[in-house]
Amino acid sequence: MLIPKFLNQNLSETELVHSRRRFLKAGLGACTLLTLPLAATSVHAAFKRPFEKKLSFLNLHTGERTRATYWANGRYIPEGMRAINHVLRDHRTGDRYKIDPELFDILHLLQRKLGTNQEFHVISAYRSPATNAKLAEQNGGVAKNSMHTHGRAIDIRLPSRRxxxxxxxxxxxxxxxxxxxxSSNFIHLDTGDxxxxxx
Incomplete structure (x- = not known):
């Protein structure tokens, strides 16, 4: 057996055995200490639930509801996005549009700040250009190039919150x-400046 030089200095057989044991124990202890953070991290990772972002909506015009996970494990979930996009479609024409994921993130952050997971009541989300033009004719407050027509805006309320x-x-x-x-009991949110x- 290879004996470290600092242990082989005119020691008796008994002292040599004890020194060898102390040396091995110290080495094993050091190795254990080095692996503890990794082991703890692995256990933590194994039992930690992956972070998910969920949103719930009630479309007040169609009566349709959805609760979908739109983001998990560091990526957007296409199935969840499609479910939300369907409920947020133009209820007048049935046209759908890919809603800006940043809008979902704003809504999710808003819910977290409010400490609720209650469904958003949707007054308006995506609007087709035809719908928007018609609304603009009827109401001077509707922008002709509204962000609603680009899937970047939503009008909502939360019944339990002022x-x-x-x-x-x-x-x-x-x-x-x-x-x-x-006066119309909603706020408008969009992904512009x-x-x-x-x-």
């Missing part, structure tokens, strides 16, 4: 546009 509180928290995110429409209006 609209003013919803607006305050949405503005605190400083992520996109926040419109406040108390941070700005706000209404009151």
């Amino acid at each position: 609209l003013s509180d919803l607006r305050t928290v949405a503005m605190s995110l400083q992520a996109g546009g926040v419109g406040y429409y108390p 941070f700005r706000f209006w209404g009151g």
